[in-house]
Amino acid sequence: MKHTLNDYITLLEERNLLAAPVPAELDRSAPVELVSYDSRLVVPGTLFICKGAHFRAEFLQMAQEKGAIAYVSQRPYPSLALPCLQVSDMRLTIAPLADLYYNHPSQSVKVISLTGTKGKTTTAYYLKQILDEHLAEQGKPECGLISSIQTIDGVERFESHLTTPEPLDLQRHLAHAVQSGMEYLVMEASSQALKYHRSLCTDFAAACFLNIGTDHISPIEHPDFEDYFTSKLRIFRQGDINCVNLDCLHAQRVLQAALAAGKPVYTFSRQNPEADVYASQVRKRGGDILFQVRTRRYNREFRLTMPGLFNVENALAALAVCEGLQIPQRCIYAGLAKARVPGRMEVYSSADGAITAIVDFAHNRMSFENLCRSTQNEYPDRRIVSIFGSVGDKALDRRKDLGEIGGRYSHQVILTEDDSGEEDTQSICQEIAAYVEAQGCPCAIELNRGEAIRQAILNCREPTVLLIAGKGDETYQKRGEEYVETPTDAEYVQSFLREYDGARGLDSSAMVRGLLAALPILGRYAGKTAAVHCPAVADAALTQDAAALRAVGISVRVLEGGIPDKEPAAYQIFFTPEGGNTLERMDAKRARELLRNSQVSGPFAQTLQQCLDVLDSGGEEAVILNGQTEHTLLLYFLERQGISITP
Secondary structure, eight states, X not given: OOEEHHHHHHHHHHTTOBOSOOOTTOOTTOEEOEEESOGGGOOTTEXXXXXXXXXXXXXXXXXXXXXXXXXXXXXXXXXXOSOEEEBSOHHHHHHHHHHHHTTOGGGTSEEEEEEOSSOHHHHHHHHHHHHHHHHHHTTOOOOEEEOSSEEEOSSOEEEOSSSSOOHHHHHHHHHHHHXXXXXXXXXXXXXXXXXXXXXXXXXXXXXXXXXXXXXXXXXXXXXXHHHHHXXXXXXXXXXSSEEEETTSTTXXXXXXXXXXXXXXXXXXXXXXXTSSEEEEEEEEETTEEEEEEEOSSOXXXXXXXXXXXXXXXXXXXXXXXXXXXXXOHHHHHHHHHHOOOTTSSEEEEOTTSOEEEEEEOOOSHHHHHXXXXXXXXXXXXXXXXXXXOOOSSSOTHHHXXXXXXXXXXXXXXEEOOSOOBTSOHHHHHHHHHHHHHHTTOOEEEOSSHHHHHHHHHHTOOSSEEEEEESOTTOOEEEETTEEEXXXXXXXXXXXXXXXXXXXXXXXXXXXXHHHHTTHHHHHTTTTOEEEEEESSSOOHHHHHHHHHHHHTTOXXXXXXXXXXXXXXXXXXXXXXXXXXXXOEEEEHHHHHHHHHTTOSOHHHHHHHHHHHHHHHTTOSEEEEEETTSTTHHHHHHHHOOSEEEEO
């Protein structure tokens, strides 16, 4: 739907933004073909916006020559004949104009907005994966995403440069999402976006406040912490439901702001059992993280397959949003188990296991300290070497914060390039180095980021964890005003680990060959069919086991939530918390005796009866496995761990 100039003028009048009378010569009935602040994109019928500290009159001249019919500006340019809609505040003006031009897209797609000093991106990816599971069940398009890593709107898919786009770009992405039939879109809301009203006029189906710490304090961002904090609190003004972390700093003030908005509030916590979403029993099992969650709707265990215990807090934020949106718990479980975030807690190792390299986007005090503390706890006996830098021209407080934390937790720090922009990289590194060395930590400077990572890997002489922080999965460096394409930190790490392995004559495929040795054992079951009965959604380990068995020719059917098996199968497999891990065989007669004499009870007795039922229906073998054992399905076929019942 196209709007006329009069529609835009009326909008500005309603919002009391006009600072001067509308020019009499302006044709209010003229249709507006485009609203834009990029003179390169102007077409005849464009309403042009004069925006930005670097705006020059020649941009407006170009817009006029290309057919703009009027321009919006805080100051007029009388040398040009083009009519001016003069406004009092450009930042309050652009978002309403963008929303009108794109026909209020946030009214047709459910936008979930996240703000916080750390964890926004991880939480966004958790939510996207959960919602993708939910949408896939209904045959609907995937969930959209606007994050610091990636933008996905159903039409465009690209690596992001801004956490939250400018208003016209934001509304274009939302309009694309509507056009593509997307039901949900998850977006990160930066403090700058909230302060300068980039997301103004965008309806949030849910708004979530993750946490608050000191960041982005600089002359060109936020002059002080109070400005930073109050900017983030604005997110609640737009939420239909609001979610609050009760464990964050200044939690009571955050909660009060959420309640003051007059919309439903959902709280989450690891410390306060009164929270709407409460986590307990957080623990590691193998490479996974398990935790118990109680909400208004359920009480169950969830699993994260991404490393980092601190990610439980991000998962809880996603769970609180899902609680407010009434997303089924099976989709939440599957989404959290599958979720991966490019450039977040990506772990790589050398062939001899001496080097563990962790690539993470951690770039401010809170995120970097969480990363360092978690690494120290998980690798207490290893040397820690940190490789990082800090951005130029902004977030000046990070240099002290990152330097102090890196020096406190590391045995060595290597400083390098990280989007220096128009500032000198050497000067940035030297500034950080003073804070590192004040902690008694040795510090080196290597301006080339790839070479810094290479040196850190090749110079390892003892078991070491390398923390490569700040860039994550980004494929560019900002140098001057240009974004220069570079390898990602993960690509650097993988390349130099291969160099490390080669220099030491290490065979990086040895582990793979070790795994392949198990295949002949599994091969004896090739051509057989196993029906796997899950009490709920299959967890990540079970999914992996099923894939491994299928790879060697075993047909595996996973039946969830008590779904009856209507097809023949050699193995009917059930799970119980009480199932044994050692081989125990019995026939149906013995199983019936156990039940008849009440020698078994509870869930195990129910499972045993299910086994007898499938045997009575012609099954060859029924199996009971301990559902608490990691990779229990694979262990049954490799070592026959479990209870086998035959006719």
